[in-house]
Amino acid sequence: MTAARRVLWTYLLTGIAVFTLMMLLGIAMRAEQARWVAFGPQIFYAMLTLHGAGMITSVALCGMGGLWYLMRQEGELSAGAALVAYALVVLGVVAVLLSVFPGGFAAGWTFLYPLPFVGATWPSWATGTFLIGIMLVSLGWTAWCFQMLAFTLTRYGGWAGASGWNLVFKRDAEPHEAPPPQSIAAFVVAVDGVLTGMAGMTIGVALIAHWLSPSVLVDPLWAKNVTFFFGHAFANLTIYMALGWVYVGMARYTGREYHTTKILAIAWWATLVFVAIAYFHHLYMDFVQYRPLQYVGEIASYLSAIPATAVSVWGSMLLVYRSRMRWTLGSIFLFTGLVGWVVGGIGALLDASIPLNFDLHNTLWVPAHFHTYLLGGVFLFALGLIYMQLEERSGRCSPPLLRWIIGLTTFGGMTVFLLGFYVAGANGVPRRYAIEPSPGPLTASWATVGALLLLLGLIVVLIEAIRLARLPAQDPA
Amino acid sequence: MAKGPLVLPAFLVLAAAAMAVLLLVALSTRLSPLPYSQVQPEGYKLRRWWFVILSLGLVAIFAVTLPWFPYPPLRAAAHATKNGTLYVKVIAQQYAFTTPSVLPLDRRIVFEVTSLDVNHGFGIYDPRGQIVAQVQAMPDYINHLPVTFTRAGHYTVRCLEYCGIGHASMQGGFDVR
Amino acid sequence: MSSSRRIAAYLIGALTLAAALAPLVSNEDVSIPEHHLLHALLLAGAVTTALLASPDTAGDRNGAWLIAVVGSPLLVMFLMWPSSYAYLDAHPMAHVGDHLSIALLGFLCTWSGQRYARGIGWIGGLATVSMAVLAAGGFGVVR
Numbered sequence: 001m002t003a004a005r006r007v008l009w010t011y012l013l014t015g016i017a018v019f020t021l022m023m024l025l026g027i028a029m030r031a032e033q034a035r036w037v038a039f040g041p042q043i044f045y046a047m048l049t050l051h052g053a054g055m056i057t058s059v060a061l062c063g064m065g066g067l068w069y070l071m072r073q074e075g076e077l078s079a080g081a082a083l084v085a086y087a088l089v090v091l092g093v094v095a096v097l098l099s100v101f102p103g104g105f106a107a108g109w110t111f112l113y114p115l116p117f118v119g120a121t122w123p124s125w126a127t128g129t130f131l132i133g134i135m136l137v138s139l140g141w142t143a144w145c146f147q148m149l150a151f152t153l154t155r156y157g158g159w160a161g162a163s164g165w166n167l168v169f170k171r172d173a174e175p176h177e178a179p180p181p182q183s184i185a186a187f188v189v190a191v192d193g194v195l196t197g198m199a200g201m202t203i204g205v206a207l208i209a210h211w212l213s214p215s216v217l218v219d220p221l222w223a224k225n226v227t228f229f230f231g232h233a234f235a236n237l238t239i240y241m242a243l244g245w246v247y248v249g250m251a252r253y254t255g256r257e258y259h260t261t262k263i264l265a266i267a268w269w270a271t272l273v274f275v276a277i278a279y280f281h282h283l284y285m286d287f288v289q290y291r292p293l294q295y296v297g298e299i300a301s302y303l304s305a306i307p308a309t310a311v312s313v314w315g316s317m318l319l320v321y322r323s324r325m326r327w328t329l330g331s332i333f334l335f336t337g338l339v340g341w342v343v344g345g346i347g348a349l350l351d352a353s354i355p356l357n358f359d360l361h362n363t364l365w366v367p368a369h370f371h372t373y374l375l376g377g378v379f380l381f382a383l384g385l386i387y388m389q390l391e392e393r394s395g396r397c398s399p400p401l402l403r404w405i406i407g408l409t410t411f412g413g414m415t416v417f418l419l420g421f422y423v424a425g426a427n428g429v430p431r432r433y434a435i436e437p438s439p440g441p442l443t444a445s446w447a448t449v450g451a452l453l454l455l456l457g458l459i460v461v462l463i464e465a466i467r468l469a470r471l472p473a474q475d476p477a
Numbered sequence: 478m479a480k481g482p483l484v485l486p487a488f489l490v491l492a493a494a495a496m497a498v499l500l501l502v503a504l505s506t507r508l509s510p511l512p513y514s515q516v517q518p519e520g521y522k523l524r525r526w527w528f529v530i531l532s533l534g535l536v537a538i539f540a541v542t543l544p545w546f547p548y549p550p551l552r553a554a555a556h557a558t559k560n561g562t563l564y565v566k567v568i569a570q571q572y573a574f575t576t577p578s579v580l581p582l583d584r585r586i587v588f589e590v591t592s593l594d595v596n597h598g599f600g601i602y603d604p605r606g607q608i609v610a611q612v613q614a615m616p617d618y619i620n621h622l623p624v625t626f627t628r629a630g631h632y633t634v635r636c637l638e639y640c641g642i643g644h645a646s647m648q649g650g651f652d653v654r
Numbered sequence: 655m656s657s658s659r660r661i662a663a664y665l666i667g668a669l670t671l672a673a674a675l676a677p678l679v680s681n682e683d684v685s686i687p688e689h690h691l692l693h694a695l696l697l698a699g700a701v702t703t704a705l706l707a708s709p710d711t712a713g714d715r716n717g718a719w720l721i722a723v724v725g726s727p728l729l730v731m732f733l734m735w736p737s738s739y740a741y742l743d744a745h746p747m748a749h750v751g752d753h754l755s756i757a758l759l760g761f762l763c764t765w766s767g768q769r770y771a772r773g774i775g776w777i778g779g780l781a782t783v784s785m786a787v788l789a790a791g792g793f794g795v796v797r
Contacts, residue, residue, distance in 0.1 A: 198727065198788075205793075217795045218795065226791075287548055298539060317520075335499070346495060355545035362600075428606065430598075430600065432645075
């Protein structure tokens with residue numbers, strides 16, 4: 001295995017392993033909300049905290065590994081630097097894990113100051129360990145972003161080249177060529193990622209300062225803004241990282257070519273801005289927030305649908321439309337990932353409308369939409385990437401019957417699981433409740449059944465992946 | 478008015494439409510293949526329409542829904558007592574709300590919501606169990622939430638911001654009559 | 655490096671150092687947000703100096719530089735610990751040491767960034783300055 005592939009698989013396998021563990025916690029929580037089991041609130045909220053922090057990190061790891069590997073195909077990248085970023089993230093995950101089990105830290109992954117310090121039912125060291133863990137993840141992430149940024153800047157001729165500016169304004173930039181779509185994605189993610197990491201470090205140090213010397217006070221509204229800027233952008237960027245290989249994969253499976261166009265570059269500039277400023281929608285119900293920012297939040301959230309649908313989804317649909325598409329598990333996962341992204345986006349747009357948010361804010365509608373595009377989007381994109389690699393390596397794909405079994409269990413289970421959230425959210429059931437009011441327990445019981453079905457499907461996905469991985473590698477000729 | 482139940486059908490219709498489009502695109506690969514040079518220009522032409530319709534549509538929705546934004550008028554309504562507005566203090570604290578036990582029907586009420594410890598959410602559920610209003614309860618800040626109740630009965634208050642392990646049991650309520 | 659650029663680097667560097675010495679001549683009370691913003695200015699000076707003084711090469715993309723790029727802003731934040739401000743106001747020499755460390759780290763972040771790959775220095779520097787500005791929004795409030 002080459003060094004580049006080792007980096008890819010290190011990231012991907014860690015991401016998928018963490019994802020699987022977190023999924024089990026998720027099922028346990030839904031089962032508790034369905035009142036099938038009773039762990040009690042202390043354990044429930046500890047699981048919730050770990051689930052959130054672990055999931056977001058697991059999809060980020062898949063995204064970082066996948067996009068790094070694609071950039072490695074474009075030029076020289078240091079595997080060592082990628083592994084340092086990886087090590088920082090994994091150390092962070094370990095610290096978070098220790099803070100939750102055995103530490104008992106249960107404030108949620110995007111807790112809002114002064115929460116973890118007031119009314120804590122866990123020891124102070126657990127709070128500190130959690131903060132240090134998140135800080136390490138943030139450091140690893142920032143280091144990765146700087147590596148991507150440095151690569152795109154050097155490879156495509158500085159800011160004007162890497163951003164696509166030269167292409168849009170037809171400036172000749174010899175000897176540098178225009179970046180392919182996945183490189184534009186890497187550039188935009190890296191720029192937003194540095195901003196995100198910066199905000200994460202700022203709030204992280206502020207909270208660590210308060211932890212070590214409680215006389216250092218932090219403004220709660222400021223803390224909320226910075227926390228959500230960090231949390232929102234970090235979560236959002238996991239999708240945009242995955243788009244890098246969606247572009248590449250779709251082109252490969254359809255045998256068509258996907259190039260950077262002016263429109264694509266401009267769409268990504270828009271994305272760069274929207275990812276950074278859409279987070280204001282997390283503060284809609286903070287009426288003291290400076291009012292124009294609420295409007296900015298709604299408009300940015302709305303408009304982010306334009307580059308997403310008109311460029312990435314549209315472009316992928318054109319690649320597929322009446323092509324000689326090879327429908328293998330790899331391409332099916334990539335394509336259904338688009339479905340999850342769009343459907344989750346619709347849920348998000350409704351929630352981003354302030355009059356509707358008044359009724360939906362912090363109900364189960366919120367996990368409904370983000371599970372749709374993290375589980376039904378980014379996670380499927382990650383499976384698509386894994387299968388694409390396995391299929392290309394072995395030159396084989398999975399038999400049709402197996403594809404049907406996997407499709408029905410995975411997507412069927414996922415739909416039932418997600419509908420539980422949507423129905424409960426529309427009926428006002430709050431999110432993050434260990435014990436939910438009606439109709440929470442009922443919808444949680446469907447959701448648990450759906451999640452178990454999904455788990456069954458994913459076990460088949462895993463077994464099939466192992467089978468493909470053990471096939472002899474195809475002759476590269 | 479509770480809009481939650483209206484959201485679900487709207488979502489399902491839009492989601493079904495999006496899934497149908499993507500499914501049709503997927504099924505199109507069963508037809509005889511077309512060269513990409515033929516698909517691309519047509520697709521780009523269609524995309525222009527999508528871009529225009531979506532952009533205008535989103536901006537229009539923003540503009541048209543502005544009157545339904547729940548925010549109080551900017552010039553803080555400290556003088557508004559004249560026109561009969563009732564100001565009601567709400568204090569949230571792990572894990573309970575302090576509110577009056579009875580509030581008037583059909584009268585403009587402005588809740589002045591704050592917290593003594595961490596962030597909470599002040600979520601008001603009407604007698605049918607639908608959310609009718611909510612605002613964050615923050616330490617160091619006071620959020621003003623204007624509401625007029627048009628339905629008599631018992632309203633439940635639930636915490637809508639994670640505030641610690643007693644979060645799910647943080648409830649209050651008042652009668653409107 | 656052109657001579658005008660060299661002169662600008664020395665000039666801004668000297669101004670930044672002079673600004674770092676401010677606590678020796680003035681012990682005026684400044685609020686915590688103002689203090690953060692003054693540190694942002696100090697950082698801006700250090701970052702500009704580093705940008706002007708760094709060599710005009712493409713950078714060697716050696717991952718070791720990244721440690722300084724990512725680590726320096728973090729350390730800067732720790733040096734802006736608000737509860738230490740009262741102590742620093744009372745101890746001018748310690749305060750100058752704090753300022754010099756902040757400026758040095760701002761310089762280090764930017765310089766290392768440019769050595770890693772051209773263009774990284776100023777985004778790292780800009781991030782460091784922005785963090786200090788961001789901190790003024792609410793890191794350390796008086797109730």
